[in-house]
Amino acid sequence: MAPSLDPTKALHTWSLFRTMGRYVAPGSAPSGALTENTSGGGLDLLELPGELAAHGFASAQLCHFYLPRTEAAYLAEVRAAFAAAGVDLECLLVDDGDVTHPDRGEEQQRWLSGWIEIAEQLGAPRVRVPAGDQAPGEETLALSARRLRELAAQHPDIRVLTENWKSLLVDAATTRRLFDQLEGEVGFLIDTGNWTGADKYEQIAEVAGMAECSQVKARESAPGVLDAEDLVRALSVLRDVGYAGRISFVYAGTDDDEWSRLDEMHEIARGVTG
Template sequence: MPHALDPTKSLHTWSLFRTMGRFVAPGSAPSGVLTENPSTDGLDLLELPAQLAAHGFASAQLCHFYLPRTEASYLAEVRDAFRAAGVDLECFLVDDGDVTHPERGEQQQRWLSGWIEIAEQLGAPRVRVPAGDQPPTQETLALSARRLRALAAAHPGLRLLTENWKSLLVDAATTRDLLDRLEGEVGLLIDTGNWTGEDKYEQIAAVAGGAECSQVKARETSPGVLDAEDLTRALTVLRDVGYAGRISYVYAGTDDDEWGRLEQIHEIARTVTG
């Protein structure tokens, strides 16, 4: 049933990729989808929580590749910076890894497990990992379910989520198939921008009601012009299917003023969230 969406002002920190100096930590992107970039020109991660608070954000999903170091003392500093700023680390996002890879899937499972341990040290209550980056078949879906369930069992101290994302979860039917195989041991983060096509809102509606977190993506109709219609329709779908989690904004446009664009997204979202 439709209900009011969570009003917490939240974001996915990919939205600040330029603000963070396009930083991608060495060793954090084995697939090559992201180019490693140890630049120190952007906002320091330890300063990010205070900046989030200054811009009115009370919740954030943190990308794993923003961590320049992973030793326990540094992770404690990051955790403390979020707590001191009063910003909730809603979910830690591991943006690489493929547990369904035919040769390296088992190794990728171990790699993801290491990042889940980092999420635990950060005090994140949830961690999102990819379900797989191979085409959906009965075999790849079964393999994904088995390895995701193993990861969840190995880390019972937090909630493991996956996302309607990459080559495996190409539509609502395959996503629901995987969720059925997971039997509640792993949850769903819904990204409204990962599926395209004329029926994308129906596809989102088919799985979003049971999602635990979201990423609501704002793209552009032309450089510098947000697609307000798409953003509004996506939010309306989440509201109407009874999605009960937070609305985490994702700015996926071209403007270097990411804070300004996020504020514009927030103003559009308020027409739906109230």
Template sequence: MAHSLDPTKALHTWSLFRTMGRFVAPGSAPSGVLTENDGAEGLPLLELPGQLAAHGFASAQLCHFYLPRTAASYLAEVRDAFDTAGVDLECFLVDDGDVTHPERGEEQQDWLSGWIDVAEQLGAPRVRVPAGDQPPTEQTIALSARRLRELAADHPDIRVITENWKSLLVDADTTRDLLDRLGGEVGLLIDTGNWTGPDKYEQIAAVAGGAECSQVKARESAPGVLDVEDLTRCLTVLRDVGYAGRISYVYAGTDDDEWGRLEQMHEIAGTVTG
């Protein structure tokens, strides 16, 4: 059922990858999807919350690989920086790990559990973990459901959610199948940019109504030019299916002015959210 979208100005911090100096902490990306980088010229993480507030953001989803270390004292500093800036840490995003891997799945589950511990220390109410990076079969979907439920059971003080993402959750049918098996023990973050094809918007609509968080991704119609039509349509789909969570912007385009493009996304969103 359509309703007004949450007006909170929110973002996924992947949007600021260049602003952060493309920083990727050692040991944070075992799959090799991201290359470790010391981010020497980028914005330090402890300064990020203040910059978010200065640009009008009240909510953020924080990527795990931005943490240069995970000592309790440092995590307390990060938590305090968000609190001091008045920016809500909506969700901690663990951007690697494959619980469905045929040889290392159990090891990856343990690795993810350690990052969920980090999310708890940061005071995040939610943590997003991948459902799996293997093609969907009866076996991989069942394995994902079992291991995600175990992660949630091992961390009852934080809400574990997953995302329509990577090789497992390739469409709405597979995503609904997994969610049915999870029985509400693990929630969903809907990313509007992860599925493509002529039925993209129908696929998103089929699962977005039950999602708890979002990542609304701006694609480009030309280098440096936001695809306004796609962004508007994605936002409209979320509104029309009754999505009730925040709209977290994701800028992943070619313009180095990430703050500027995020502001443009916010202006476009305003035409849909009212």
């Protein structure tokens, strides 16, 4: 019998992008993949941990772009808010940066290093950074591995992770080639929603067993309808390969009531997670 999945109620805070007022802090998205937005109207970051606790969440992966300021005093306030709410900050997610960029790779590495320092000040035990946003090739994979290992070596007091994400890690074989070169110095976060195609679940199964953290996405099969089959199949893959980390859910649908959709995800998942 396959082991049970971790029952901790956990989420990736991208799930609450609308709840947070679609906030994207200035300077947090140099690639332009996200549009900076400080118009307000959403939940304040310092109030987020209390709301997470009120909705039963015990763990969160925090998007870096929700941080409106990064001075030490403010970071201490965020850290204290999570502690007071009893919500574990599992990982800071740095959602930009490309260490494989042909012209700005070194600059991007330094930028990511600054965010890893911020994760350390927040007290997060882990930080996820992108492996690269260039097409895969042996030279690019080697460059990614070298720069990721350098980041990990520069920050020995926090676990640096990367994810099957962006243009570099397009499939299981490429992901395995990178991690062979990382030699355990950088960890793996599996996102079940980043790969598509008929063999998606087989691809996930090939790498999920080496993951330390997860993001399990729920997309929609129709407007306003969660794709329950995809969610259950993704969770079943993680369970069957012996994944032992937390299940951090990601709501990626169209409903503004993100809290209710997250509750629906958990209800659907109960048959798999126990």
